[in-house]
Amino acid sequence: MNNLDKLISQFEKFPGVGARQAKRFAFHVLTMNEADSKELSRLVGELKGSVVECSSCHRYFSTVTNEAMCSICTSSTRNHQKLLVVAQDSDIQAIERAGVYDGLYFVFGGTLPLLNAKDNNKLRGSALKATVEKRLEEGLSEVTLGFAVNPDGENTARFVESIIGETLKEKGVSVTYLGRGLSTGSELEYADAETIKNAFQNRQTQ
Numbered sequence: 001m002n003n004l005d006k007l008i009s010q011f012e013k014f015p016g017v018g019a020r021q022a023k024r025f026a027f028h029v030l031t032m033n034e035a036d037s038k039e040l041s042r043l044v045g046e047l048k049g050s051v052v053e054c055s056s057c058h059r060y061f062s063t064v065t066n067e068a069m070c071s072i073c074t075s076s077t078r079n080h081q082k083l084l085v086v087a088q089d090s091d092i093q094a095i096e097r098a099g100v101y102d103g104l105y106f107v108f109g110g111t112l113p114l115l116n117a118k119d120n121n122k123l124r125g126s127a128l129k130a131t132v133e134k135r136l137e138e139g140l141s142e143v144t145l146g147f148a149v150n151p152d153g154e155n156t157a158r159f160v161e162s163i164i165g166e167t168l169k170e171k172g173v174s175v176t177y178l179g180r181g182l183s184t185g186s187e188l189e190y191a192d193a194e195t196i197k198n199a200f201q202n203r204q205t206q
């Protein structure tokens with residue numbers, strides 16, 4: 001396999017990218033000017049060392065000193081009694097931009113497709129359970145599930161409940177749903193600040 005074919009097969013591994021699109025990406029790289037292609041290869045090469053996964057919330061963050069936890073998890077001004085479970089990193093970015101939430105996060109690692117319920121090996125079920133148990137010792141008072149209002153999002157929320165629901169109920173910790181404050185089909189990642197603000201204000205317990 002030549003380098004072009006190898007690059008195509010790397011692009012094919014990207015989420016949502018098919019064979020044809022992978023080819024277009026690879027040919028685009030071929031036509032890039034030298035500065036851009038050098039910058040792209042530098043960024044890809046250095047990314048893993050400079051961006052790491054937070055050991056607590058599992059979001060990716062930039063680091064120069066190789067610390068284990070991100071600035072949100074270690075912040076003393078955040079409310080450590082609140083935990084918001086989201087599907088992916090980009091949901092956190094949208095919520096932080098809206099500036100309406102002061103608690104901690106947990107990145108679940110994706111959603112559980114309604115029609116392929118066995119496809120949960122990338123999801124952080126056991127890590128979430130461990131995080132919740134640790135947070136309970138530190139006074140956890142509310143867990144919010146922030147998944148999209150669509151069948152996969154609802155299915156993921158049910159899956160999360162099956163993992164931590166009982167423990168939270170025993171401890172009297174309320175579970176709220178951010179999705180019910182969003183309109184049907186909305187995804188946090190693409191929601192504007194006002195929509196996210198409303199979602200928090202209207203979050204419901206069932």
Ligand SMILES: [Zn+2]
Nearest residue numbers: 054057070073
């Ligand atoms: Zn973190």
